[in-house]
Amino acid sequence: MDTREPRLGVDFGRVIHGGVSAAGDADTVFLDGSFEEAMASPATEGVYEVLPGLIEAFGGQAWIISKCGDRIRERTLAWLDHHDFYERVGLPRENVRFCRKRPDKAWHCRELGITHMIDDRLDVHRAIREIVPYRYLFGPVPGPDWVRHVRGWADAAEISRDIPAGRRRPATRRSR
Template identity: 70%
Template sequence: MTIESRLGIDFGRVIQGGARAPGNADTAFLGGSLEQALASPAADGVFDVLPELIALVGGRAWIVSKAGDRVRARTLAWLDHHDFYRRTGLARENVRFCRKRADKALHCAELGITHMIDDRLDVHRALRGIVPHLYLFGPQETVPEWVRHVPSWADARVLSRDIGEGRTPSATRRSR
């Protein structure tokens, strides 16, 4: 029996906001006005690459994000404002939120996520052993061997090959 690939994607600094130094917050989205949050940009290349990945997994893709009520509301408003669902093919109901980063593991286990893109190493530590293919997004100070580093959405195109060929992160690291 073949396991169908299922993609998980973080929101902040992965879909929205783009690359920053590790650990830096998006102050416009988190602390600014709603108008500033809505005007904040998508990560460079997300609308070029993510639709391809979502199509490749047959629409089995979810945003899994840590957020309180205020940031949750801003995230949903941002997705609508940027016409995200139409532009990427992600189903509107495929957005999940949790209060703690480590709780992303609960969502990923429930959804059967096989490939996860997140910019936080602590999230990947929580997902280790639950999600077989982990992708650490954006600029990073440290990248352990057990996770695949994808510095940008252009680099995230490697997921197409990984999903299609069933490669592990360590195998894709060597093929680079």
């Protein structure tokens, strides 16, 4: 039995931001468009309705863990500010981590004690498989049986049910 304090990790691209269409097409404006287009690009449908409740269920113990280079890191941080993301979902500003390679997310998960991870890439889930007991493959395509498929944020709302009995954090009041 895992006795660690429940901690949530969430990918940024195609999970918090943008998302993938039912046809599997990614929104590339954030990566290839102008800075202004990137800032105007949308959050993934449902993130603002579901993620605040998950962060509360994890007692605020949640982190964005994203793979990117310097240019996209700057855009990501600017997008989070531009969309008032931290306040809207209740995530502390300092709870954002970046790495250059997807498998390096495993290092962050180990250091932070992440117990539940939402990511759209199967290679990330392979890298964290021995570290993170609850893994959620986000998006339209299901994966192998060792990772739970969540099509979108409506499915992700159920993740708090995976917090072991007695480990769920009491809800905290957030200032708006």
